[in-house]
Amino acid sequence: MWFAILSSKEVRKDRPVGVVRFGRNIVLWRDENGKVNAIEDFCVHRRARLSAGKVINGRLQCPFHGFEYDGDGRVKLIPALGRSYRVPERFSVKAYNVVEKAGMIWMWFGDGEPRGEPRFFEDIDEKFACAEIRETWNVPFPRAVENQLDVMHLPFVHRTTIGRGNRTLVNGPVVKWIDGDSFVFYVFNEVDRGQIAKKPEELEGLESRVYLEFIFPNVWQNHISEKVRVVAFFVPVTKEKTMIYLRFYIKATGIRPLDRLIAKLGMQFNKVVLHQDRRVVETQEGDIRKDSLVQGDLPIMEFRKRLYGEKKLVEFLFG
Ligand SMILES: [Fe+2]
Structure with missing residues (x-):
């Protein structure tokens, strides 16, 4: 099921935000298009907190050694190995399914794959x-x-x-x-x-x-x-x-x-x-x-x- 987990305004465009939800450390950020991503808030490398890092070109950069993550939780860049190095798939952290609706970020927390859409009260429109x-x-x-x-x-x-x-x-x-x-x-x-x-x-x-x-x-x-x-x-x-x-x-x-x-x-x-x-x-x-x-x-x-x-x-x- 979709759980409202965070207010939209708490996820800014210029920096990540770390939260605890369902007992897990989760970091959220917006990419260039404003789309929200959510992944585990520990770097796969040596477990630094990603939420202390930066958003660079839509990716989340670890503050420790500059590892860069995409929204799927995959490391796309390990600076020390060079820009041309192809990062193996095992360098990835857990990614969470999130969507935005009614000024809230909603996360899928339930049995199976995400289904349907989050629900809010249809009679509360933007005129409020x-x-x-x-x-x-x-x-x-x-x-x-x-x-x-x-x-x-x-x-x-x-x-x-x-x-x-x-x-x-x-x-x-x-x-x-x-x-x-x-x-x-x-x-x-x-x-x-x-x-x-x-x-x-x-x-x-x-x-x-x-x-x-x-x-x-x-x-x-x-x-x-x-x-x-x-x-x-x-x-x-x-x-x-x-x-x-x-x-x-x-x-x-x-x-x-x-x-x-x-x-x-x-x-x-x-x-x-x-x-x-x-x-x-x-x-x-x-x-x-x-x-x-x-x-x-x-x-x-x-x-x-x-x-x-x-x-x-x-x-x-x-x-
Ligand atoms: Fe009450």
Whole structure:
């Protein structure tokens, strides 16, 4: 599957960037045409970090002895042996499949060869202005995702912000799979007046004002309105660390600089909300398999069904 792993703007044209994703050191750079490449961040020669090197004519140059790599991870030049020397194929490092979409770099991490294209929300077009922040949490990937699928935590964690009103009783929630990779879910929380939480099937046909959408494996949006969205990408750094890219999309005035300013200001509030989450989520024990879930956790259960089917990801998380 395609994983969003990095914001496009973090890969510059003039120099490489080194990151850790899925516990691996990866270096990314753009060639002359702006196309992004990603290879293992260690020189095949004596294991210097390639991300400390330079981009020269679209190739990545090791800072140690000037070995030059192409996007397939192959050494094309060993300066000490001369420009005319033909470098044997064994001088190569692992290359990763990456593509760019929606202002993110996506990497193939899954069973088999890359298939299809990364998916983003089709209803977020270029008319939206966007603000973006990122931070790394000390939690495994599923913990970061599931926090955003959790409708029961709102009146507790976000008592003073988005969870105001003491609506602790969680009807449903209703989860609707759109296709094999994406689902939406609706929130029907209400004040507890002694009633019992309704089952999802009792709510069939109802759609709440607030709806959330998830695209497996790591893209989420809070569909606040046609013109306002909060989007998150959850990026596995190591088994225990997850980077969250949070975006605030807005299409308020249609005047771009103004919309951008509003997005930036609005992001401050989103950051407060995110940090309310972080305070609690980072206390969770890492292993999701020990959890005892209840009806209100339905979106989390649906996510897990899909997660457990991905061999390579399961191996990374639990292996
Ligand atoms: Fe939250």
